[in-house]
Amino acid sequence: MIITRLTSPINDDDLQQLTALMQEAVSLDASIGYTNATEQADAMYRFWQCQSDAIAHDEVYFYCARIDQHIVGVIGIEPCAKYNGTHRGEIFKLIVSQAWRRQGIAKRLMQAAVDSATQLGLRLLVLDTRTEDFTVALYQSLGWRVAGEIPCYAQSTLGEYQATTVMFRYLTHG
Numbered sequence: 001m002i003i004t005r006l007t008s009p010i011n012d013d014d015l016q017q018l019t020a021l022m023q024e025a026v027s028l029d030a031s032i033g034y035t036n037a038t039e040q041a042d043a044m045y046r047f048w049q050c051q052s053d054a055i056a057h058d059e060v061y062f063y064c065a066r067i068d069q070h071i072v073g074v075i076g077i078e079p080c081a082k083y084n085g086t087h088r089g090e091i092f093k094l095i096v097s098q099a100w101r102r103q104g105i106a107k108r109l110m111q112a113a114v115d116s117a118t119q120l121g122l123r124l125l126v127l128d129t130r131t132e133d134f135t136v137a138l139y140q141s142l143g144w145r146v147a148g149e150i151p152c153y154a155q156s157t158l159g160e161y162q163a164t165t166v167m168f169r170y171l172t173h174g
Contacts, residue, residue: 001067001105003112006074008056010048014064017071019045025095029157031130031164032093036157051076063112065096065105072100075109077116077125089117091127094135110142118171125171130154131163144169 006014022044026037033047034040054060059081065073073096079089091113096105117125129135131149140146144167153164 001065001072001103001108003108004064004066005116006051006055006062006064008052010052010055014071015045015048018048018064018074021071021074021095021097022047022093024097026157028098030095031133031154031156031162032095035155035159061113061116062093063109063116065100065109067100072097073105073109075113077113079117079120079122087122088124088126089120089122091125094127106138107142110139114169114171123171125169126166127168128153128164128166131165136165136167139167142169 010018019041022032022034023037023041025032026034026040026044034044051060051062055062060076060078062074062076064071074093075091075095076093077089077091080086091110094106094109096109114125126147127139127144128150129139136146147166147168149163149165151163152161154162156162
């Protein structure tokens with residue numbers, strides 16, 4: 001497995017693979033901004049098309065885990081564009097294909113994002129994750145701290161409103 005930075009323009013094969021990865025995650029009830037994998041497939045594809053412009057302008061960075069040229073995981077980092085927030089960034093869309101889970105891919109993707117944030121000079125990272133997910137414990141094991149919980153934050157694929165846990169991590173610079 002290799003971790004690569006996604007570049008712009010995103011080629012059509014990668015667009016298809018990233019869309020399929022998101023569809024799989026949503027079909028497994030992942031909380032990544034969508035509620036229906038089939039009905040929202042076009043929206044997911046458009047999401048990745050839009051990210052191509054953001055990547056080109058260094059507004060967002062994505063890292064992909066690849067096995068034999070196949071994308072099995074992805075993570076995004078978005079530096080804050082606000083003048084008073086240039087020291088921070090947000091981690092989002094950490095997705096690993098179900099067939100490749102529990103092999104350290106999420107940890108390697110997270111490390112790639114943290115390394116990228118450090119190189120960008122960021123000092124603080126934030127993320128949010130569904131409170132009831134295993135991801136809270138995963139992130140804590142990687143040095144993230146809980147800032148708090150927001151009830152009824154996102155709607156699940158079943159239409160239920162679920163809480164999210166907001167987390168943060170300080171970065172050290174050598």
